[in-house]
Amino acid sequence: MNGFSPSAHLILTITAPLVGAVVAWVLGARGVSAVRQSAAVSAVVTLGLAGWLIVRYLGDPAAASGLPYALVEMPWLTEGIFDVKLSLGLDGLSLWMFGLAALLSVTAVFVSWDAIKDRPVGFYVLLLVLETAMLGVFAARDVILFYTCFEFTLVPLFFLIGIWGHDDRRRAASKFFIYTLTGSVFTFLGLLAIVLWNASHTGTVTFDIEALTDAMKIHPLPMSAEGGWLQMIVFLALLAGFAVKVPIVPFHTWLPLAHVEAPTGGSVDLAGVLLKLGIYGFLRFSMPMLPEATALAAPWLFGLGVVGIIYGALVALVQTDLKRLIAYSSVSHMGYIVMGLFALTPVATEGANLQLINHGLSSAGLFALVGMIYERFHTRNIASLGGIASKSPWLTVLFMLFTFSSIGLPGLNGFVGEFMILAGSFQRAWAGVAPAWQTAYLVMSLLAVVGVVLGAWYMLWAVERVFFGGSREPPRSHGHGGHDAHHAHGSHGGHAPTAHDRCDLRWHELAALLPLAVFAIWIGLTPATFLRPAAQAVRESTQASSEAFAARMRLTNPAAHVAQAPTP
């Protein structure tokens, strides 16, 4: 380990999927199994490297004190006033998302194992390119690299949906691409404005995120009429991209469509990692760099989070397509995260940050399982399914596990984040807002808890209809070349339970799901292990906004300052 510097380790981790993509391309002529095997190997190797890097990070004393780790800096343009570098590194904010991206890429490869028969080379190459982009976006420490990767996650996914998707794939891919691209163009303009504002004060054009964050503390963007409300405008520009990405209701309608049409592997990455980019953006840019604007917008985003929780849950309740139902449950669950983030109390924000991982695990697991159901029964229509528990007991067990994780059953991961978000929100409502806001905050917090009941309702109702009851005998799986071959193999290898294995999980499906299940239980039992490394970073990111919010709440208290109360 001595000769292998963390920086080299990080670069190797990020580029490993690209190497895998090249290998998969070269092996393309040898057929599906060579391609998918090489993709699996490179995804697993990347996961191993990422896991090892995280372990090294956790053991590093500098990292323990909140400093960034595994720094890589490549000068790019350092002439005159320009100080542009491409820099990479990990810190508490990005650590777990980095690991999650690597973990879910393995899941994405294994769920595509039998599902993708058509043009496998392109599929796996795109999947691996997507992985590099996802790893890069979390490791980026400068705006250019961040934004490049941020946008570059779109392209592979666009093709994954548009080529390997279901019937309405073209419309879904276009909508997904245009919607998120339109939003993120504004985000880019906002980021540029920050860079230029800094340049106009320091005389240096730097894109370094850390330098910009520090600079914004010294000469913040103006937040008054004289300054043209510039900070608010930049905040809204960033919000445009992040809100679509999360998605915050009402900017969510691309999501169900994209999920329903996407191939399972694409859904796993989309739900598990890409939705988190919006929240990550808030934590990385908006909250530390634009604290006053964040404080002004916080009550409204907190409220939109709650609207998302209830609205997503209600719409999920009446869905007839299982995958669509889970897509709307994502809308609802992302609402919790938005709410927790903008509650701006340490318990809530740390809970929200953890919930990014939790939702990544449970939604990826559920989407993967829906894909497996579709492969077996060729439908996702809840009314056409039924009694799967008798046919595929282990599939059912895992679906129940991720359902319980999703509805926040204690002992599993979802509960931890949800509970912390709600506790922190109540804390905010109880003692952290001006009296004029208190009732509104209390009502919103209570509504969010009602969402917990609704969440159980739509998920368990779906489970009841899909898994329980008598068998509906939907059309059975056929035409899978590898299926029967595997059946013979499975009874020797003993991977799958023998009694029902024609219909139950196969080894690659277990390989896709079991790691997620392990983490779901692990985080649920000892959340402190996962909270601690991120705590410092989350607190630093949110502190300025939290202070600005407290100051604003004193201002908006009519008893204290009547004239200053703005009406947003």
Next chain:
Amino acid sequence: MQDIPSSTLLVLVPLLPLVGAILTVALGRTLGSRAHVPAIVGIAASAAVAVTLLFGMVRQVAVGNSAAQQGQQVQPVEMVTTLWEWADIPNAQAAGGTTAASFLIPVALRLDPLTATLLVIITCVGLLVAIYSIGYMHGDPGYPRFFALFSMFVFSMTMLVAASNFLLVYVFWEAVGACSYLLIGFWFTKPEAAKAAKKAFLVNRVGDFGLAVATFLLWMTYGTLNFHDTVLSDGTAVPGILGVTRLADASGYVGGAVGSAICLLLLLAACGKSAQLPLHVWLPDAMEGPTPASALIHAATMVTAGIYLIARSGPLFVACPGALTLVSIVGATTALIAALIGTVQNDLKRVLAYSTISQLGYMFASLGTGTLLGFSAAIFHLVTHAFFKALLFLGAGSVMHSMGGVIDMRRFGGLRRVMPVTAVTFLVGSLALAGVAPFAGFFSKDEILASLHSRGWPDTHGEHQEAVPAGGHAMTAGSFRLVSVTPDASRLAGGDRGSRLDALNQPATWRLLFWMSLVTAGLTAFYTFRAVFMTFTGPTRVPEQAGHHAHGAAGSAAHESPPVMTIPLVILAVASAVSGWWLFSTHGLATFLAATPSFTAPSIASTATPPVFHWDLAIQGTLAAAAGIVVAALGHLGKRSDGPQMERFLGPLETLFANRFYFDQIYAGLIVKPLEFVATLAALIDRYLIDGTVDLVARLPLALGGLVRHLQSGLVQRYALAGVIGMLLIVLALVARAMG
């Protein structure tokens, strides 16, 4: 086991069933018909450890009490062991403003008299029911799954009563709910079972809503969620919510609106788990699960979690007299209504289900008195009820097993000739439930009536005044909370400065509650013996399904259950017969429980009364029971159970009872249907309004794009290109401005 520290033993109690559950999952298929072995060994070992702990705790309390006789106050006895930190967010103070509550959640287990008692009940009844299940579940395709879930439940339930932290209580509160969900839906191919499971989970979630919000309020009010006192790493002492420091402080508990809100939310949670009005609707449907699960989870243990929660939080409730009174009102009302519904049920398990709801109502009524007698009577009844209700359920299961799955009482009769052991043990359980002396229920019910009576007629219970310790008057005057800690009912009624609810707390209320409970006692005896007479007396009739069950000829089809099922029945019957007398005559349980930290709060401990047998109440209770049995005998003894029943004379009331007071219909009409309507509406809005707007906005550039269609490029590429070019232009412009 003497050498092993009791903290280790305490961890073993939940750990052993957990190991049993994991082994059952891992080895279930290999073990096949012996899949019960890990579960039973685990629960048996756990029961042995729990009994050891109980004896150790009894000794400790005895030592404490003998010391206390020289002094004055009962010393609290508790032991806490912390396993690991679940979450630690120190000093969670948002900059400027919010409360400085740390979010430190240790996974801590506790042992005190209350926990020790419940651990023994859970594991011992659990063991008997598990043994019974070997026979009952024999040959079921889900045999390993049943025992895995069963062990998992025992693990969760023991953790629930041993947890020393409100968050941890919440964790296992939901975990037992999940086990219950999976066991109710055990035969998931039956649509009714799947529906009932979902209903149970959702109704419980409504209760969990209360517990979650109560937990948040507790955290913000008290700055911690621990029951016990803790010392932080920096040496700061944090008094736990139910720790000895706060308990000793007479003004340690918040009353008023906040205190009442916390208590009402805890009550909501308890109503969910313990199936009290208005959240009782899930329990009768839960009978779709296997009968042993009904016996253990939906009668003996899990449904008593609400009793445990309120007893444990006693000092919080006593600080809010209005909320406390409401506990009794909910309890007594539930007891009466459930008993009324129970009188017209024809499904044997449903009779028992409503009886469980009703008996839990008794316990709530007792808790709500807020006196030491009330708390210990509730736990006393919890213990005896665990025995006789488990016995009755297992008896019903034995009947069902023998009758080929039929449980409609109108389809059988005279079964005492077919299954004598079941009949006799069922009779013992019924006598205990009906409160006939000297069976167990008689003594515990008597104490409950006594606790209610003492609040309704405080003057006739003069001993209360004498029992007030000198320390009670030494409390600082002036705090409104003090009003509530004095035992005198009339002064309690005056303490309405905290909450408007306190107006409920009148002697007249308590008198009404007492009479309701007495009427319920009569109804209980009636429906219990109605079931006994319909099932076990009259001409022998066996449903034809019984023949399918047995392998022999039709004549010998119906038979007594195998010994593996009848032996647990006999053991439980003995416990139901003698436990009440034994625990009452020695006054052992009450003295033991008094050392529970929660009950040593001055506000509760000062209400201690010397053990008295209330002859007057015993006679009233016995007369009520006798009346019920006589009426049942007139209507059903020796008659064919499928004939017209005497309940038809109730007229429209019978319709009301048979339709269970229309609770399900009201919920469907007022909550479920409107919500589904709103959801449909939301889905339409989503599709047409929100997404429609998005598409409309997207079409505008498309229309413009039509002008440049000759570019022949694909839509997305064009957008991407335009985006990139546009961005580059903006970048260049801004850079130029920044440089210039």
